[in-house]
Amino acid sequence: MTFSIAARCDKTGQFGIAISSSSIAVGARCPWLQAGVGAVSSQNVTLPRLGSLALQRLEQGMSSQGALDSALREDAFSAYRQLIAIDRQGSTALFSGDQSLGVYHGVQGHACVAAGNMLADKSVVEAMTSAFENASGLLAERLMAALQAALERGGEAGAVHSAALKVVGEHSWPIVDLRVDWAQQDPIGELAALWRAYQPQMQDYITRAIDPREAPSYGVPGDE
Known part of the structure; x- marks a missing residue:
């Protein structure tokens, strides 16, 4: 039902997740990120609480593997879950329960981890x-390149209908939080179009939040 990648940027320390699914609104349930702490995706037969629990453990100083292990111990149905995590050191962890759906797999790379079912x-x-x-x-x-590569390799066994891209940096809020909650066709293409539209404005929104006096024109009537 889902494939995702979580990663950390070696240069900026940003964390991000890109994800797509045949289910509706995957971005509302699966990706969990916290600036300066890490990123977790809780997927397959999703229990969103596992994402928040794992992030809490990462914030407490646990490794990515320790955080997943600790969170999963609090779930009586861990055999149905699939999780990936990356911590502030760039160390990764993954878990796929033996009741994960269909063909499932996970791979740990350099400062990234991906999994799907x-x-x-x-x-x-x-x-x-x-x-x-x-x-x-x-x-x-x-992250978008990774998502598109997955689709080109075949993606899910069936059609995907939702996709999301989320990135946290040095601030307490996401600097990127884009979602396609439902599309009959090509939600990843729609997500890529959203990113292309948002990317030139991303820094402007950060500037507006930090110091509105330095904000660029909003381009609306009455704005000077």
Whole structure:
């Protein structure tokens, strides 16, 4: 039902997740991120609480593997869960319960980890980490490259209908939080279009939040 990648940028310390699913509104349930702490995706038969629990453990100083292990111990149905995590050191962890759906797989790469279930093929996940490691540019761009590589390799066994891209930096709020909650066709293409529209404005929104006096024109009637 889902394939995702979580990553950390070595240069900026940003964390990000890109994810797509055949289910509606995957971005509302699966990606969990906290600036300066880490990123977790809780997927397959999703229990969103596992994402927040794992982030709490990361904030307490646990490793990514320790955080997942600790969170999963609080779930009586961990066999149905699939999780990936990355911590502030860039260390990664993954878990796929033996009741994960269909073809499932996970791969740990350099400063990234990817996993999926109901996959067309295990190579879908391998394509994600490879694309991320070989892409350049902003973290969000590298995550989108990974998502598109997964789709080109076959993606899910069935059609995907939702996608999301989320990035946290040095602030307490996400600097990128884009979602396609439902599309009959090509939600990843729609997400890529959203990113292309948002990227030139991203810094402006950060500036407006930090110091409105320095904010660029809003371009609306009455704005000077």
